[in-house]
Amino acid sequence: MGVDDQLVRSAVIGDEESERSPNRMSGWRVLRPLVLRLHFYAGVFVAPFLVVAAVTGLMYVYTPQIDALLYEHELHVRDSPVSRSLTDQVAVATAARPGDTVTLVRPAPTGTDTTQVVFEAPDLSASYTRTAFVDPHTAELRGVLETYGSGGALPVRAWVDNLHRGLHLGDAGRLYSELAASWLWVVALGGVALWLSQRRKKNRLRSLLLPERGATGRRRLVSRHGSAGLWISAGLLFLSATGLTWSTFAGENITSLRSALSWDTPAVSTELGGAEGPSGAGAPGADIGFDGALASARSYGLAGSVEITPPETADQAYTVKQNGRQLPSRQDALAVDPGSGEVVDAQRFADYPFVAKLARWGIDAHMGVLFGLPNQLLLTALMLGFLWVVYCGYRLWWTRRPRQDGERRGGAPPRRGSWRRVPGRVLAPLILGAVFVAYFLPLLGASLLAFLCVDGILGTRARRRALNEEVEGAAS
Known part of the structure; x- marks a missing residue:
């Protein structure tokens, strides 16, 4: 042998x-x-x-630092006491992408961050979006990048994510x-x-x-x-x-198991319950806009980094949700009536089922963001x-x-x-x-x-070889 x-x-x-x-x-x-x-x-x-x-996976863990280095111009600006309205910032982004549809706005969480306006576009693959980065102080367009997933992963992170997930x-x-x-x-x-x-x-x-x-x-x-x-x-x-x-x-x-056991992550209801449109104090079809939705959320207690989803139809509300992933987790969400600015539904992270909380913490720790640098x-x-x-x-x-x-x-x-x-x-x-x-x-x-199956096949072959060797040895 x-x-x-x-x-x-x-x-x-x-x-x-x-x-x-x-x-x-x-x-x-x-x-x-x-x-x-x-x-x-x-x-x-x-x-x-x-x-x-x-x-x-180890490559993915350090993509936040890589993003901060490679996309410094898009992500960060000089701080200033003067700020432009979200309406103005979204208008600048929309002018740069007239054929795309605004699906999400992430207001600048600090004075040195840019506002991110997220677009859906027919020329992009599934799960991909296009994000415009706008200076919140001057309403200057800082750049437009293709982003991936619900978290808006920038190109490098998206590439590493897809490498880790499925080798492209x-x-x-x-x-x-x-x-x-x-x-x-x-x-x-x-x-x-x-x-x-x-x-x-x-x-x-x-x-x-x-x-x-x-x-x-x-x-x-x-x-x-x-x-x-x-x-x-x-x-x-x-x-x-x-x-x-x-x-x-x-x-x-x-x-499916989580759904059967009612362990799903809860979501706010954006339905206003009226086919005639929002229930604002003004004329039918009145809209408080992104600035009004953000003001309502802040007054209700939503602090830190948030993202605002506009209503898709006349009988839906704005959704304002915290997107902070580090502990303590900030994942509270509100539904805001676009006519009156009234909060019509709220979902606190503290009220999540324990398994839903555990899933959120587990995923964030897996990604290396739950505890920041110690997590990495x-x-x-x-x-x-x-x-x-x-x-x-x-x-x-x-x-x-x-x-x-x-x-x-x-x-x-x-x-x-x-x-x-x-x-x-x-x-x-x-x-x-x-x-x-x-x-x-x-x-x-x-x-x-x-x-x-392979073990059985190879085992059969091994037994046959051993038997043949014994026969040949006896014959010689």
């Missing part, structure tokens, strides 16, 4: 069990080989997707990130279980949290891989859970730690390869057929649980099934 065949056999197939023990094991001892093989599979085959997600391959590319997020929690939990079971006998906290002193070779790699993995495991579980909310298939299931540094440490764990894991896999003499100095790889040792009373709930998880995480289920 050639070296390449031996590598494939050791890395993918594993050693066949020569015989099945009549004494069935119980508890963790019977599950450990199964968890080890699953961790092995995920580590070898899914880790590349996880590494891509980690590197591109469209909907098909998004499957890679969903596959990574679907397997990340499996890898993390499996690794923690294996590490804790291995170190339980020593009963020392240091042996769990820090690499083993004086260890060399493979033992040192195992120690580094396990201790570092334990430190970052909670963060990996968090990234997996929050990442799945953006995914294609699992994300839809999560959204924490994600950086988490991603660097993860890359180190993956490196150690691949080194461990490489040490298992058979040498020219057929010896495996790193020990035998996880053995195939471990599931046959699991008692039916344990295996049946495991199968049911796997089916349940696969239903909510379809890519996890599909890839796991693919692993099993």
